[in-house]
Amino acid sequence: MAAAAVSPAPPKAVVRPPRERVSSWPLVDRLFYALCWISGLALCAIALWIVLYMLVKGVSYLKPSLLTSSPVSGSIQQTSNGGFLDPIEGTLLVTAVGTLIAAPLGVAIAVWLTEYARPSWLARAVDSAIEMLAGVPSIVLALFGLIFFSQGFLTFVSQGAASGALGQSFIAAGAVMALIALPLIVAATREGLEALPPRIREASFALGKTKATTSRYVLLPAIKPSIAAGVVLGMGRIIGDTAIITVLLGGSAQLTEPVGHTPVWGLLRGTGSTLTSYVYYNSPAGEGNAHEKAYAAAFVLLLMVLALNFLVTRLTVTGERGPAAASRLRMKLAESFAGRRWS
Amino acid sequence: MRGGVLQSLRSRRRNDGGRRSTPASGAAGDRRAELALGALGVLVLVLIGAMVVTVAIKAWPSFRYNGLGWFGPGAEVDTELRAMRESAPLKGHGLLYFTAWPLLWGTIVTTLAAVALALVVSTFAAIFLTEFAPPRMRRTLDPVIRLLAGVPSVIYGLIGILAIAPWVDQHLLSESRKKSVLYVVQLNGENLTTGTLILTVMILPIMVAITASALSSVPPAWREGSVALGVNRWRTIRRVSLRTVWPAVAAGTVLATARALGEAVMLAMVAGSTPFAANPLDGLTFLFEPVRPLAATIFQESEGLTIGPLSHTIYAMGAVLLLSAAMLSLAGWAVKQMLVRQGIRA
Amino acid sequence: MDPLMPPPIRRIALDAEPTIAPARELPQRNGHAVPAAVAARPTRAPASLVRDRMTVEGVWLAYGENWVVRDVSLPVRQGEVLALIGASGSGKTTLLRSLNRLTEITAGAARAGRIALDGTDIHELEVNALRRRVSMVFQQPNPFPMSIYDNVAYSLAEQRPDRGRRRRRRSPELSAAVEDALRRAGLWEEVSGDLDRSALRLSGGQQQRLCIARALAAQPEVLLLDEPCSALDPISTATIEELIVGLRESVAVVIVTHNLQQAFRVADHVAFMHLGELVEYGPSEQVFDRPREQRTRDYVSGAFG
Numbered sequence: 001m002a003a004a005a006v007s008p009a010p011p012k013a014v015v016r017p018p019r020e021r022v023s024s025w026p027l028v029d030r031l032f033y034a035l036c037w038i039s040g041l042a043l044c045a046i047a048l049w050i051v052l053y054m055l056v057k058g059v060s061y062l063k064p065s066l067l068t069s070s071p072v073s074g075s076i077q078q079t080s081n082g083g084f085l086d087p088i089e090g091t092l093l094v095t096a097v098g099t100l101i102a103a104p105l106g107v108a109i110a111v112w113l114t115e116y117a118r119p120s121w122l123a124r125a126v127d128s129a130i131e132m133l134a135g136v137p138s139i140v141l142a143l144f145g146l147i148f149f150s151q152g153f154l155t156f157v158s159q160g161a162a163s164g165a166l167g168q169s170f171i172a173a174g175a176v177m178a179l180i181a182l183p184l185i186v187a188a189t190r191e192g193l194e195a196l197p198p199r200i201r202e203a204s205f206a207l208g209k210t211k212a213t214t215s216r217y218v219l220l221p222a223i224k225p226s227i228a229a230g231v232v233l234g235m236g237r238i239i240g241d242t243a244i245i246t247v248l249l250g251g252s253a254q255l256t257e258p259v260g261h262t263p264v265w266g267l268l269r270g271t272g273s274t275l276t277s278y279v280y281y282n283s284p285a286g287e288g289n290a291h292e293k294a295y296a297a298a299f300v301l302l303l304m305v306l307a308l309n310f311l312v313t314r315l316t317v318t319g320e321r322g323p324a325a326a327s328r329l330r331m332k333l334a335e336s337f338a339g340r341r342w343s
Numbered sequence: 344m345r346g347g348v349l350q351s352l353r354s355r356r357r358n359d360g361g362r363r364s365t366p367a368s369g370a371a372g373d374r375r376a377e378l379a380l381g382a383l384g385v386l387v388l389v390l391i392g393a394m395v396v397t398v399a400i401k402a403w404p405s406f407r408y409n410g411l412g413w414f415g416p417g418a419e420v421d422t423e424l425r426a427m428r429e430s431a432p433l434k435g436h437g438l439l440y441f442t443a444w445p446l447l448w449g450t451i452v453t454t455l456a457a458v459a460l461a462l463v464v465s466t467f468a469a470i471f472l473t474e475f476a477p478p479r480m481r482r483t484l485d486p487v488i489r490l491l492a493g494v495p496s497v498i499y500g501l502i503g504i505l506a507i508a509p510w511v512d513q514h515l516l517s518e519s520r521k522k523s524v525l526y527v528v529q530l531n532g533e534n535l536t537t538g539t540l541i542l543t544v545m546i547l548p549i550m551v552a553i554t555a556s557a558l559s560s561v562p563p564a565w566r567e568g569s570v571a572l573g574v575n576r577w578r579t580i581r582r583v584s585l586r587t588v589w590p591a592v593a594a595g596t597v598l599a600t601a602r603a604l605g606e607a608v609m610l611a612m613v614a615g616s617t618p619f620a621a622n623p624l625d626g627l628t629f630l631f632e633p634v635r636p637l638a639a640t641i642f643q644e645s646e647g648l649t650i651g652p653l654s655h656t657i658y659a660m661g662a663v664l665l666l667s668a669a670m671l672s673l674a675g676w677a678v679k680q681m682l683v684r685q686g687i688r689a
Numbered sequence: 690m691d692p693l694m695p696p697p698i699r700r701i702a703l704d705a706e707p708t709i710a711p712a713r714e715l716p717q718r719n720g721h722a723v724p725a726a727v728a729a730r731p732t733r734a735p736a737s738l739v740r741d742r743m744t745v746e747g748v749w750l751a752y753g754e755n756w757v758v759r760d761v762s763l764p765v766r767q768g769e770v771l772a773l774i775g776a777s778g779s780g781k782t783t784l785l786r787s788l789n790r791l792t793e794i795t796a797g798a799a800r801a802g803r804i805a806l807d808g809t810d811i812h813e814l815e816v817n818a819l820r821r822r823v824s825m826v827f828q829q830p831n832p833f834p835m836s837i838y839d840n841v842a843y844s845l846a847e848q849r850p851d852r853g854r855r856r857r858r859r860s861p862e863l864s865a866a867v868e869d870a871l872r873r874a875g876l877w878e879e880v881s882g883d884l885d886r887s888a889l890r891l892s893g894g895q896q897q898r899l900c901i902a903r904a905l906a907a908q909p910e911v912l913l914l915d916e917p918c919s920a921l922d923p924i925s926t927a928t929i930e931e932l933i934v935g936l937r938e939s940v941a942v943v944i945v946t947h948n949l950q951q952a953f954r955v956a957d958h959v960a961f962m963h964l965g966e967l968v969e970y971g972p973s974e975q976v977f978d979r980p981r982e983q984r985t986r987d988y989v990s991g992a993f994g
Binding site for chain 1: 370372373375376377379380381383384385387388390391393394397398401464465467468470471472474475476480483484486487488489490491493494495496497498500501502504505506544547551575577578581601604605606607608611612638641642645648657658661664665668669671672675676
């Protein structure tokens with residue numbers, strides 16, 4: 001072509017349009033715009049303040065000795081010496097017991113609800129039960145746990161007492177903790193399973209594998225990040241709970257002597273405290289008035305929660321699915337996480 | 344060959360529509376696995392049922408003794424509880440005498456106020472997050488919200504009792520106000536307002552998360568269509584987006600209410616030292632009166648679970664909480680049905 | 690291509706007289722007959738009734754670093770339908786969206802040149818006021834999740850949308866405007882029975898006509914249509930095309946379409962764009978039957994696109 005397209009040179013005067021000018025809106029709309037900004041900034045400010053406050057207080061009161069020494073035994077006055085090693089151990093023990101019970105149970109139930117779910121009325125009932133479990137306050141679950149573990153035949157879980165069993169031990173507390181972590185794990189696993197495309201299952205069935213085998217060897221490994229995220233969320237919930245501890249773990253600041261002669265089990269049958277109950281008892285609301293210790297313990301607790309939060313973010317971001325699915329999962333987990341945590 | 348095809352057709356019809364397309368060899372094992380897994384699900388069902396039954400049984404004596412008066416006003420809650428603890432019944436009543444009205448009132452006021460406040464603030468914050476915030480701010484706010492959601496309630500309680508309550512005591516509560524009600528109750532920083540405000544902060548993250556996620560899934564075609572018609576962004580949000588997401592907001596509200604209802608530790612630390620029925624007729628003083636909601640009371644009295652009458656009373660409180668939790672679950676289910684219907688319609 | 694042909698037209702003479710075409714026989718395009726109803730459309734309005742509404746002068750548009758529209762100049766006239774045709778990526782949709790400043794909602798958009806509505810640069814107008822004068826209908830019908838009435842009244846109702854006792858609270862002026870818009874969009878007969886029905890229950894063609902009614906409710910001066918029939922079946926398409934032709938007296942219509950037959954059926958002037966440049970602009974008969982550019986000829990005969 002003789003008059004081949006001679007592309008015109010790009011212009012010199014280029015304008016990049018600004019965002020919509022709010023100043024042109026009517027007054028009422030501008031007010032609401034301002035309200036939105038204020039709310040958003042307020043949210044930021046509150047969160048920032050909480051973190052900074054705890055940081056300042058925690059750093060000023062936290063000494064390494066606190067982490068390594070046990071609380072002064074029996075004494076209510078914690079002001080002088082003694083740290084919170086026992087409560088830290090208690091937290092770890094309860095979390096471990098709770099997670100060990102909840103994780104397999106949660107994954108199993110989630111698999112049943114997603115892959116089998118027969119008969120359907122039963123599946124719906126179980127689904128509603130899990131939802132309801134998520135909605136029951138943990139203090140009520142603790143009350144139920146106390147009745148349950150006070151029964152005489154369950155003395156092996158805690159210790160004997162005047163009528164039936166004592167009902168308070170790490171095992172008892174851990175078991176009820178499992179109940180509050182369960183809905184989170186079930187939700188996360190189900191979300192992961194439902195996000196898997198059906199062709200994965202079809203491929204496995206076409207090779208002659210059963211549903212059980214498929215679930216165990218194909219599906220569950222594929223959703224490991226989801227399961228992990230759910231478990232970590234459950235752990236976060238367990239770590240932060242105080243009500244169950246108060247009811248089911250007794251009030252001794254230190255870990256009591258192991259009950260019976262079995263090595264680990266004996267320890268678990270005993271009572272003790274966790275960081276949450278330690279913070280409570282050392283605050284002005286509890287008996288102790290050592291609020292420096294309370295701040296220090298609370299700071300350690302907050303660090304644990306932050307670490308778990310960070311872990312969940314990493315797990316959901318580096319999932320194998322696309323970014324859209326990952327953010328959906330994160331949002332859903334944020335909802336469950338935010339909605340299922342108290343006391 | 345034909346027989347084989349007919350055979351497999353017949354066996355396929357026998358299945359009840361599940362995804363069973365496996366040969367016979369693994370089917371037995373599959374059936375076992377299904378039963379085992381199903382049993383675990385049933386276990387949870389049984390546990391919930393057992394919980395409801397046992398709590399009800401333990402609570403029954405208290406309800407039977409007090410009848411409907413259990414929910415009403417009467418003597419002071421603290422006095423009644425102390426009577427139970429010391430086995431010294433109040434004049435004219437048995438040991439099981441209990442009137443829970445101050446607790447119920449405290450629960451209702453704190454929960455409703457916190458949820459209402461959180462609803463308003465979270466809606467604006469969610470709109471800010473999805474529409475008006477600069478992208479960098481949006482990215483930082485996301486982990487911030489998750490952080491707020493993750494803070495344990497005992498830490499909220501600690502900050503409340505050591506930092507916020509003293510501030511309220513010093514700056515918002517005047518000496519004259521304290522003196523004016525001295526004969527009835529002691530006013531300090533641990534009161535209705537402090538408790539409600541912190542409770543609001545605790546339930547904000549759930550609602551912001553849910554509302555923001557719902558807002559960002561409003562079809563962009565609607566938003567673009569509205570903007571192309573010359574309607575500014577705020578009006579678009581108000582008239583199109585909010586209208587579309589209100590079921591999700593309702594679901595979030597139900598979730599938040601359940602959370603607020605069950606909050607025991609923070610409120611026990613911060614909302615007040617006495618279970619007092621805050622009186623709105625007191626005017627502004629109402630805001631500074633102490634309250635003790637139901638869950639917080641259970642938490643406070645949990646050492647008394649070994650004493651007979653006290654334990655029945657505590658379980659009665661637990662039963663009330665359980666009932667409210669069940670009703671909220673039902674409400675949540677109803678809202679979810681509405682969401683599903685809207686999803687199909689839209 | 691004949692090397693003696695004049696160079697490509699880059700600047701359109703803005704005062705070119707539109708030709709008055711005589712009524713013609715049933716037209717044929719590539720051997721296909723065009724439906725009689727469309728072919729029998731009224732002849733062009735006499736020149737005196739056609740007036741310039743918008744002018745595009747030397748417009749450049751970019752997203753980020755890519756120049757998507759390069760130095761385009763066109764008139765948009767009331768009394769005629771202007772079709773923008775071209776292959777995907779030719780910048781026709783971007784150009785359309787710049788006419789009501791919808792390109793601004795994309796981050797990183799840049800522009801140069803001038804677009805004027807009735808002589809005023811559109812960037813000096815308040816953007817929402819501009820968009821009420823220059824309305825747009827999108828490719829996918831996007832009625833709001835409200836009733837038919839509320840949809841059409843949307844840009845008019847500045848107060849809260851009616852709730853509950855809707856019928857009683859409707860002002861008569863609003864109802865009259867809604868009815869007028871629905872009539873102009875050819876939807877009135879079909880929906881007048883129940884205006885409170887959810888707009889989402891309408892069929893695809895009806896929804897698109899509803900969107901047109903919604904766009905017309907504010908009495909715009911220019912109506913922009915972005916491939917409005919591409920998601921619709923042929924019968925709905927034909928209905929909407931008739932509608933478009935009927936509207937041109939009162940509104941300046943600009944339609945983007947990748948369907949050449951549709952452009953032929955409805956357009957009075959056609960602008961062919963390729964890779965962001967305006968290759969050819971002229972009356973539709975001239976562009977389709979006697980294109981001056983080789984590229985136009987190739988596109989119109991289906992060699993690419």
